[in-house]
Structure formats: C-alpha cells, structure tokens
Amino acid sequence: MSNQSLPPGALEALKRPSNVGDRSTIRKLSDFNEGILAVVTSRNIDLGELTHKFDLLCPRNGCGSVILKAGVGRWVEHDGVELDNEKGPLHPDLPALPTTPGTAQWWLVSPNMMEFENIGFTRPVQQDAAAKKLKFLICAECDLGPLGWCEEGGSEFWLACSRVGYR
Template sequence: MSDQPLPPGALDALKRPSNAGDRSRIRKLSDFENGALAVFASHDKDPAELTHKFDLLCPRNGCGSVILKAGVGRWVERDSVELDITKQPLHPDLPALPAPPATAQWWLVAPTIMEFENIGFTKPVQQDAAVAPKLKFLICAECDLGPLGWCEEGVDEFWLACSRVGYR
C-alpha cells in the first residue's frame, strides 16, 4: 500500500451530496428577467387560464422538495394575506409579501389537496379579528420552511405565493 494522495477535488466530490448539482439550481421568481411572465403557460384544462410551466419546489437551497407538478396551479392576482405573523425575521428564501389590501400573485391549487406532490400545514391560525376565518399556512413537507402560502380551514382551495416557491 502506498500513500498515494487523492486526486485534487476528489475529497470534495465525495463530500458533496449527489443531488447537489440539481438542487442548488432552484430558481426564484425574482431570478427570471420577466418575473411571472417567464413561467406562464396556458392551462391544459382551461386555455384561458395561466399555469406554471415549471415544477414548483421548496425554495430552500439544499431542500427543493417538489410541491406541485408543472401545469397544476392556476395564476391568480388577488388580495395579499398576512403570512408572517410570528414577528420572527424572515428566512432569506422567503420574500416579504405586500401588506393587504394590496394584491399579491398566487398559484391556486384546487379542487383537492391530492393535486400536491408534497405539502405540509401549520395548525389553524386565528387572525386578529374574531370574525376572520381560521387560516392554515402551507409549509414544505420535508423541511418545514414556510409559510409558502395559505388555505382556509375546511375550504379545498390552496394558495401558494408565486414569490415563495422555487421553479425548475
């Protein structure tokens, strides 16, 4: 046995997870020059509606869990929702959403939760007003990063923030 040194870079290659190449290339909406325009495709079931031509992923580098397959969500611009109610600093992969009543861009997932590949939920969150509906926040099923979106308890419509998912 000789003490032959490893070729340069071999140790790094061994230490690197095999899927790192793929998962480090998660694009955010802000990485596209045209924003949402760059990810739009017309929806198979209703050509008048817009969907995403990429799979939607957890935006965390090193995770990238597939949340929704391409062509499933429908693009909707509607009232923003206060997702960050914990007052903790935002994770760098989660851009702030406009404060309501400004609008935000969403991928609407319906008619059932079965449309998702992977998704997690928080416990119901009661917003300030007593009359407000109870919301649950959508989080990554693999690493719990979130909120990535929201749904109303008991309603089978799920809203993913376009700016808070990765695209590949």
C-alpha cells in the first residue's frame, strides 16, 4: 500500500473542504445553478403565487442576520429601482441590479414591517422631484445595504432577490 496507488488529484480532493450540505454557509442567488427556480415554492395562502422556501438573510458572511422567515415574501418581477448611486454598489456582497428602466426580481413583503424578523431603514431620500420619498432597506445588525426599498409611509417592502442570502 502506498499513496502512489491513488489516482492523481484524489488526495487533494479529499482534503478540500466541501460546502455541500453546509447549512451554515450563506448562499446567494448566484450560487444556485437554477437561479430563482431553486429558491421558490408555492405560497400556502395562494398556490398561484411564489414565495421563498429559505429564510432570507443578510448576505454578509459573518453576519447572516435573519431578515425574513421562509414563506413570507411574494416573488414579483417589477420595475427596477435605483438602489445605488452612480458609483455602483459599495460592497462585494451586493451585486449590481439590472439597469433602469427595466425590471428586477423582488421579494414583496406587505402589509407592514412587522412581517420582518430584522430589518433596518435609511433616512428617506428623494429620487426625483415628482417621486415619493424612498427609504432603503438595510441589515438591522450590520447596516449592509441597500438590500431593497419602500416608499415612506408605504405598505409594501421590496427586497432584491439577488441581494439577500438564502438558508
């Protein structure tokens, strides 16, 4: 018996840490081969609607604060909203969203913020003179964001599907 009987690369493969089945890892939408199809399931209260079968988390590794319990948000493709300034996202865990005008994929949460486990908000910002003021959604623990948006005083809260973690 000697190591020379092992096929090339086998020892390295055994030593390599495997993330398969590691529930402590925060997965992003981009980590799923099937994308959004891998994370949706029918909603209990309306089987024609889709929800997320995972808890939604802050995407920052080392944080992972639970934002929304599985089954709460409703999947919608809806007009995109500029969450970032012209310099783009400020953090590597926040992928750029599709450019506006155009649609993006959102988890819609309503009717109020009590649906969330943990969520933080920015101060209201005026996108342009005609529009209502928006607040951006951020992680309540580490302030990472924007993860989504809502209108000031509104009853709908929009989380970007690509900007939350899944577990």
